[in-house]
Amino acid sequence: MKLAFFPGCSAKSSGMEYAKSSLELMKKLGLEIACPEFNCCGTHIVEEYNKNIWLALNARNLSLAEEIGADIVTTCPACYQNLKKTNLELGDEKVLEDVNSVLASVNREYRGSVSVFHVIEVLSKLSRKIAVESRLKVAAYYGCQILRPPELGIDDNIENPTVFENFLKNAGFEVVDFKAKTECCGGPLLLTDSDAFKKRALTIVLEAKKAGADCITTLCPLCQFSLEVVQDKMPVRPFTSLILENLASQISE
Amino acid sequence: MKCYQCGTCTADCTYANIDESGNFNPRRMMLDYFEKGKLSELCWLCAECFKCYRCPRDVKPYAVLAEMRAEFIKKGKVPAYVKAFVETVKNYGELDETAFFLKLMKSGNMMDMSIVISSLKNTLKNRGISKAIALPKKSPCAGEVSRIFSAVEGKDKVKLEAEEKSRSIAAAGVPA
Structure with a gap:
């Protein structure tokens, strides 16, 4: 399976560590990864500003992967959701035709053949085993957009997902029972109400502490940002960085 | 109206649970919107957490709030x-x-x-x-992205002009 790596804007700027470690880990695991010049997914902000621009931005990204015969793998749950939502909407032939008339302005076309995955989906399905050597008690934090809304989330139990914990346990981490794992980090509130943002992010950190965690691990660059800028007592690590830092030895078949 | 006012969305809402004033109430915002077409500025405070997906009537409150924000933008009220x-x-x-x-x-x-x-x-x-301390840097795809913006905005303009024209023809009483 060929994959086109879509870090997303956040994982390219403040969340750079997450993008770098994801790419490194996937390559170590022998995956064939390409890095086309993707644009911003626009997220709900551009979608609400102008739906057709949002559709075309995402269709352009999908067309870049299609051009090289790849599916997309992304580190960012928001990009994941936007790309998947676009794919759903482009299932309507008329919408696809309209989008392609816009993409013609940049000499591109999308035919609708690309699937979109999050890094955790790709890594958790691999048969090659990742083994870590660590005594860390880890709180696995999902946040929101990897799960919700249900029509766009990963294939797991929406109320009590387990794919992330199971993946970390299989790798050799001790994973704590973390009640706030699917609560919101408050990230978007950073732009509209920073007091509420801080309050929210701290609540998540305190819940992890209560659960007995030594560290929180994230799979979203925005959650990573939120949880680590509001405090410096509890370590917060992107899950791919956490794995690379604690890798036992060579990855076995 | 599909919503039967159960308030599940508001009980689950991340921001409503932080907001001590109690003003942020998606159920009430949607009621005002559906019944009176009233837009509430508070819709900009939604945290995009999609907790309100649990709506028993599948109203998708998150999508209703998004629609409200899009309406504000259409009216030129852009934060x-x-x-x-x-x-x-x-x-x-x-x-x-x-x-x-x-x-x-x-x-x-x-x-x-x-x-x-x-x-x-x-x-x-x-x-x-x-x-x-990075300086702002354009992505290699910046040119294509601007062209996409121009292409859509150009189409929107043509559509808007056509709509205005047909409206003025209708107002003048000339059969289309």
Whole structure:
């Protein structure tokens, strides 16, 4: 399976560590990864500003992967959701035709053949085993957009997902029972109400502490940002960085 | 109206649970919107957590609030952060965070400085000095992205003009 790596804007700027470690880990695991010049997914902000621009931005990204015969793998749950939502909407032939008339302005076309995955989906399905050597008690934090809304989330139990914990346990981490794992980090509130943002992010950190965690691990660059800028007592690590830092030895078949 | 006023959305809502004033109430915002077509400015405070997906009537409150925000934008009431976000994407091809923060500061809509400072510290730790104080940089795809914006905006303009023309013809009583 060929994959086109879509870090997303956040994982390219403040969340750079997450993008770098994801790419490194996937390559170590022998995956064939390409890095086309993707644009911003626009997220709900551009979608609400102008739906057709949002559709075309995402269709352009999908067309870049299609051009090289790849599916997309992304580190960012928001990009994941936007790309998947676009794919759903482009299932309507008329919408696809309209989008392609816009993409013609940049000499591109999308035919609708690309699937979109999050890094955790790709890594958790691999048969090659990742083994870590660590005594860390880890709180696995999902946040929101990897799960919700249900029509766009990963294939797991929406109320009590387990794919992330199971993946970390299989790798050799001790994973704590973390009640706030699917609560919101408050990230978007950073732009509209920073007091509420801080309050929210701290609540998540305190819940992890209560659960007995030594560290929180994230799979979203925005959650990573939120949880680590509001405090410096509890370590917060992107899950791919956490794995690379604690890798036992060579990855076995 | 599909909504039967159970309030599950509001009980589950992240922001309603932080907001001590009790003003942020998606159930009430939707009632006013569905019954009176009233838009509430509070819709901009939604945290995009999609907790309200549990709606037993599948009203999708998150989508209703998004629709309200889109209505505000159509009326030209665009918050500074939305303008800064869209302009950054249009000009840079990506959400270059430095460019975005600079635009935000210029617009006077600045987030808490302590957050910006700890974010900078975090970036320094990860990337070293040379890259932390990064100048805004356009993505190689910036040209294509601007062309996409122009193409859609051009089409929108043509559509709008056609609509206005047919409206004025109808107003003049000339059969179409």
